[in-house]
Amino acid sequence: MDAIGVTARQLGSSPPPVDGRRGLPRSLGGALGSWRGPSQPFWGFLFVLPILVLFVVFKFWPIVYAAWLSLTNASPVSRTSDFVGLENYIALAGNPQFFKALIITGYYVFGTLVPVVIISLAIALLVNQKIKGRGLFRVLLFFPAIIPIIVVPILWQFLFHPYGLVNTTVIETLGFEAINWLTSTDSVIPAFIVSTGWRIIPLCMVIFLAGLQGIPEDLYEAAKVDGASMPQRFRYVTIPRLKPTILVVVVFAVTLTAKNLVFMLVMTNGGPDNASRTLSLFIYEVGFRFSRVGYASAAAVLLLLVIVVATAISLRIFRTDD
Amino acid sequence: MFGNRMRSRLLSAATYLMLGACTILFLVPIFWMVSTSLKSTVNVFDLPIEWIPADPQFNNYPDSLGKQDFPRYFLNSGIVATTVTIVHVLLASWAGYGLAKYQFGGRQLLFWAILVTLILPLEVIMIPLWLTVRGLGWEDSYAGLIVPVIADAFGVLLMRQYFLSLPSELIDAARIDGAGHLRTFFTIAIPNAWPAIVTLGIFMFQATWDEFVWPFLIVNSSEMKTVPLGVQSFQSGELSNFPAVMAVSTVATIPLATLFLAFQRFWIRGVATSGIRG
Numbered sequence: 001m002d003a004i005g006v007t008a009r010q011l012g013s014s015p016p017p018v019d020g021r022r023g024l025p026r027s028l029g030g031a032l033g034s035w036r037g038p039s040q041p042f043w044g045f046l047f048v049l050p051i052l053v054l055f056v057v058f059k060f061w062p063i064v065y066a067a068w069l070s071l072t073n074a075s076p077v078s079r080t081s082d083f084v085g086l087e088n089y090i091a092l093a094g095n096p097q098f099f100k101a102l103i104i105t106g107y108y109v110f111g112t113l114v115p116v117v118i119i120s121l122a123i124a125l126l127v128n129q130k131i132k133g134r135g136l137f138r139v140l141l142f143f144p145a146i147i148p149i150i151v152v153p154i155l156w157q158f159l160f161h162p163y164g165l166v167n168t169t170v171i172e173t174l175g176f177e178a179i180n181w182l183t184s185t186d187s188v189i190p191a192f193i194v195s196t197g198w199r200i201i202p203l204c205m206v207i208f209l210a211g212l213q214g215i216p217e218d219l220y221e222a223a224k225v226d227g228a229s230m231p232q233r234f235r236y237v238t239i240p241r242l243k244p245t246i247l248v249v250v251v252f253a254v255t256l257t258a259k260n261l262v263f264m265l266v267m268t269n270g271g272p273d274n275a276s277r278t279l280s281l282f283i284y285e286v287g288f289r290f291s292r293v294g295y296a297s298a299a300a301v302l303l304l305l306v307i308v309v310a311t312a313i314s315l316r317i318f319r320t321d322d
Numbered sequence: 323m324f325g326n327r328m329r330s331r332l333l334s335a336a337t338y339l340m341l342g343a344c345t346i347l348f349l350v351p352i353f354w355m356v357s358t359s360l361k362s363t364v365n366v367f368d369l370p371i372e373w374i375p376a377d378p379q380f381n382n383y384p385d386s387l388g389k390q391d392f393p394r395y396f397l398n399s400g401i402v403a404t405t406v407t408i409v410h411v412l413l414a415s416w417a418g419y420g421l422a423k424y425q426f427g428g429r430q431l432l433f434w435a436i437l438v439t440l441i442l443p444l445e446v447i448m449i450p451l452w453l454t455v456r457g458l459g460w461e462d463s464y465a466g467l468i469v470p471v472i473a474d475a476f477g478v479l480l481m482r483q484y485f486l487s488l489p490s491e492l493i494d495a496a497r498i499d500g501a502g503h504l505r506t507f508f509t510i511a512i513p514n515a516w517p518a519i520v521t522l523g524i525f526m527f528q529a530t531w532d533e534f535v536w537p538f539l540i541v542n543s544s545e546m547k548t549v550p551l552g553v554q555s556f557q558s559g560e561l562s563n564f565p566a567v568m569a570v571s572t573v574a575t576i577p578l579a580t581l582f583l584a585f586q587r588f589w590i591r592g593v594a595t596s597g598i599r600g
Contacts, residue, residue, distance in 0.1 A: 043503045044424020048432060051413040054473035058451060059439050065450035076453075126341050131334055139586065140345045143352060145593070146582045150534045150550035151571040154557050155355050158564055163367040165354055198351065203593055210594035251441065259443030262534050266554065280445040287449045288539070297449055304446045311441055 063304075069297035077291040088298035098299065100274055101282040104189065105306070108278055109257045111193045112200075116253050117246065120201045124208035125238075138209070145202040153266035156195035157182065166194075182268055185275035192263055192276065200256060204249045211245025212238070247318035254310050258303070279303045355575075359383070359568035366564045379565065386556070386566035387573060391544065395552035396577075402467045402548060403530040410472045410526050411519055418481025419511050423493060433482070439475045444535055452539050466540045467548070471530055476596055477522045484518040485511060517588075524585045525592035528578060549574050 070088055074081040092098045123141060127134050147155070159165045160181035167178040181191040215238065223233045261280045264270060270277035270285070277285075283303065287296030353373065358366060360378040421433055444451070451470060460466035488511060496506045512519070534550040541547055547555070553574050557567050582589050 040503070041424065041426030044420045044426040044429065047416040047420030047424070047503075047507070051417045051473065051478060052432065054413070054469065055436060055439070057454065058470040058473040059442065059447070060435070062447035062450035062454060063442070065454065066447055069450060123341075123344055126337055126344075129334070129337050131337055137341050137345060138590075141341075141348055142582075142590065144348050146528075146575070146578050146589075147352065148550060148553070148571075148574050148578060149532050150553050151355075151574055154553070154567060154571055155351055158358070158568070159351060159354065161367075165350070165371070168369060168371070198348065202348070206590055206593045255441055255443055259445040261445055265538075266557070280443075283445065284448070288452075293449055293453070300446050300449060304442070307441055307443070307446070 066297045066300055066304075069294050070301045072294045074294040074297075075291050076293065081294075084294070088295050089302075091295065092298055092302070097274065097277070098282065101277050101279045102306075104275065104277060105258060105279040105303075108189050108192055108196075108260075108276075109254055109310075111189060112196050112257045113250065113253050115193070116197050116201055116204055117249055119197070120204035120249065121208050121242075121246075123201070124205045124212055125234075127205070128209060128212045141205065142202045144198050145200075145206075147199070149199070149262055150266070152195060152199050153263045156191070156198070157267050160191050160195075183272050185273050188268060188272065188276045192267070195263065196257060196260065200253060204253060207249050207252065208242070208245060211242050211248075214245075215241045243318050247314055250314045250318065251311050254314070255307060258307055258310070279306070355568050356572055358564055359572045361565050363563060363565055382565045382569040383573065386560070386563075386569045389560075389566075390552055390556055391547075392549075392552055392570075392573070394545065395547050395549045398464075398467075398546060399531055399549040399577075401464065402471075403527050405464075405468050406471050406530045407523050407527045409468075410474060410477055411523050413472065414474075414477030414522065415481045415512065415515065415519065416507070417478045418483075419485050419507055421478070421482045422485035422488075423490065423511075436475045436478050440479075448535065448539060455540060461540060462542045462546050464546075467537055467546070471533070471536065474526070474529075477526065480518060480522055480595060481515070484515055488514055520585070521588045521592045521595070524581065524588045525596060528581065528589065528592075531578060549577075 071083060071085060072081050073084050073087070127138050127141065144152075161167075162178050162180050166181065171177075171179055179187050181187045219237050219241070220233055223237050228236065259280055260278070261284055264276055264278060264281040265284075268276045270281050279299065280303065283296050283299045286292050286299065354371075357371075357373055357375060359382055360375045360380065361372070361382075362377075362379050365372065365375070417436075421429060455461065455466050455470060458465075460469070492510050492514070493506055496510045501509065531548075532550065533548075534554070537548045537551050538554070541551060553570055556570050560566050
């Protein structure tokens with residue numbers, strides 16, 4: 001539940017209204033009594049209604065529909081759709097491919113999460129320093145995030161080529177043999193992690209920066225007066241104050257990686273030897289290539305469960321006390 | 323050991339050094355993309371890397387773009403992203419306004435229901451969504467590309483938050499002056515919300531233009547392809563022609579890069595406030 005409060009606060013810290021009249025004395029608001037908005041509930045609902053209809057049809061209904069499909073053997077090809085109870089879930093539980101996909105997804109998600117949080121926080125701290133040219137750095141460092149998402153895996157596929165930039169400038173310079181990144185089972189997920197990180201670190205950096213700027217300057221001044229060193233100030237002022245932001249970044253990075261399908265579709269199609277067949281690719285292939293809609297829906301429901309559990313865990317870890 | 327001034331100088335030198343290294347690391351792939359797009363296929367892997375091609379092959383651009391109907395893809399992407407942006411901004415503003423400024427039964431429930439969809443990725447509901455949209459007869463159509471995308475929670479929450487900070491006295495005054503609900507919305511709420519509206523508009527346009535998976539599922543014909551689909555199908559047809567693929571990728575990057583440079587602040591503000599949106 002806290003996440004929501006966090007989001008609301010994040011959103012609240014955004015643009016101040018431009019309207020000059022905003023500065024009405026608080027007492028005036030009080031004078032009007034407990035004014036809570038126009039009392040015509042009908043109109044309030046009417047304003048929400050248009051987008052609500054779209055939400056019902058394109059968000060809420062698909063969830064219900066997915067849950068229902070997961071209990072059937074639906075397939076557009078055989079035109080069947082019989083209720084089969086938990087059969088799909090039982091079949092998934094006995095499917096080693098599914099478990100492999102689950103493990104690979106976990107590896108990819110957490111393998112990306114940890115370095116992304118650390119690096120983007122570090123960069124945010126650097127560009128938050130009062131140094132000349134930090135505005136330029138902020139813009140330049142954001143560039144990977146404006147590259148179209150479809151271009152990212154295409155570009156990195158080339159960079160990870162046996163004769164590509166990663167091998168020639170990094171690996172061979174360090175004295176290692178060139179690695180065939182995307183066709184070796186050990187290196188394919190690390191390659192995904194690097195390319196994913198390149199794309200989302202700038203986004204996380206911007207979220208962290210917004211969080212850092214929300215920490216009042218006088219807290220640092222007070223800590224300085226008390227003789228706190230820089231690492232101490234980071235540990236006892238920055239980190240506690242940044243907890244809600246860390247939560248937002250964690251949930252953001254987890255959802256983004258857990259759902260990622262573009263990279264797999266473009267770079268590997270799940271190979272080599274299923275080493276990059278994540279849950280979302282598993283769902284896509286079973287559902288759309290093999291038309292086993294019911295079976296794929298059961299996997300989709302489990303993916304949603306994984307995301308909900310991951311979010312709940314992050315909420316517990318980064319719970320703020322207010 | 324060091325004086326204070328010396329120390330702060332060392333610190334800022336270290337900051338510049340690290341920032342410089344990160345910036346180079348982040349920009350090198352982009353530079354490689356543009357550089358490779360101007361090479362001939364035989365020179366792609368030449369070492370040492372020729373960062374600025376001595377003999378730039380500008381023809382790569384017309385040659386590769388001519389292989390598919392890219393003008394059509396750009397038109398489609400433009401139509402889809404513009405329509406989604408305009409309709410979403412209007413509907414999300416209405417909803418945000420209704421949730422922020424009116425009391426009605428189920429308001430909290432509605433707010434939470436919309437909020438939780440932030441962690442609901444398309445990939446989880448892609449099968450039922452695809453079946454639903456196909457059932458509506460919208461497969462391979464603008465309607466299929468546009469309408470489902472409008473249902474996005476971020477805008478509703480952003481606008482609600484913004485309208486919460488709009489003094490209710492303003493609305494009250496307009497209402498006392500006899501303005502209707504819609505009129506109050508358009509003359510009081512909207513003119514006060516421009517920064518939020520532009521932020522949301524840029525965010526939605528970028529997100530829609532960039533979306534790959536949904537168009538990939540719903541589009542069958544070449545006439546309905548958006549730019550990301552065009553790039554993907556071009557790439558799968560020209561796997562080893564690196565310069566051609568990089569030329570197409572560069573062209574596909576230009577619209578978003580232009581939008582970013584023009585609306586930098588709003589774009590970054592959108593990202594900073596979106597956070598949780600998957």
